[in-house]
C-alpha cells in the first residue's frame with residue numbers, strides 16, 4: 359500500500375510520524391473518509407467542505423487548498439489501483455513538546471491511505487443487522503469529525519460484545535446517531551432523521567439520502583427522534599460512507615417492525631445504488 363504523508367507518496371512500511379505528534383499524544387486532529395467508485399471520488403466537494411469546517415472548528419490552518427486536496431487524493435488512488443475503495447485522510451496539529459495549548463511552531467501532519475471498500479454483504483442486506491441502544495457519553499461538539507473517538511470506540515465495542523453491529527446513542531431521551539453512522543427511522547410511512555446540530559456528525563451519506571428522498575418525493579422529515587419513536591419505528595436504518603444504508607431489524611433483542619428490512623429502505627437503497635452507478639459513469 360502506498361500512503362501519503364506530508365507531501366510524499368511512500369510504502370506504508372516506510373511512513374513515519376513523530377512520537378510527539380499531537381494526534382498520537384492528544385487525539386488532536388480531524389479526518390475524512392471519502393469513498394471512490396469506479397475511480398471517482400464520491401461527493402468530494404461535500405467531503406472537503408466538511409473537512410474545512412472541522413479544521414476551522416479546531417483551529418488548524420488548512421494545509422492544502424481545494425485543488426491540492428483533489429490532486430493528492432486523485433494521485434493516491436492512482437497509486438493504489440483496484441476496485442471500489444475509500445480514502446482515509448487525517449490532519450493533526452503536528453509534533454511539538456507536549457502542552458495542551460497550541461504550539462507556536464508546529465506544522466500540521468497530513469496522512470492519507472486507501473482501503474478496499476467491501477460491497478455490502480448480500481446476506482446482511484437480506485436479514486438486516488442488530489443494534490443496541492446505549493447512553494451517548496460523547497462531548498458537546500459531535501459535529502466536528504475529530505480523530506478523538508474513545509467514546510465511539512467504547513460504544514461500538516459494547517455493541518459487538520452484545521452480538522450487535524452498531525450502538526445507537528441516546529441522549530436526554532433522544533436517539534442521536536450510531537457510534538459511526540447516522541440514524542433514520544420510518545414511522546407511519548414517513549422517514550425521520552435527526553436535524554443537523556452539534557450533537558451529531560453531519561454525514562455525507564445522510565445528506566445524500568435526504569436529497570434523494572426529496573428529489574423522488576419520498577416523505578422525509580428532519581426532526582428529533584425520541585427513544586419512544588425509535589422503539590415504535592417500522593424501520594430503522596444506519597448510514598455511513600462505508601455502510602451505505604444498513605437496515606436494522608433487531609433493536610435491543612426485539613424485532614424492528616416485522617423483523618425484515620422494510621419497503622421504504624428497499625426504495626431508498628435502490629435510489630442510492632442508482633446514484634453510485636451514475637457516479638461510476640461520470641454522470642453526477
Ligand SMILES: Cc1ncc(COP(=O)(O)O)c(C=O)c1O
Nearest residue numbers: 538539540559561562563598599
Ligand atoms: C459518528 C458518526 N456519525 C455519522 C457518520 C456517517 O458519516 P458519513 O456518511 O459522512 O460517512 C460517521 C462516519 O464515520 C460517524 O463517525
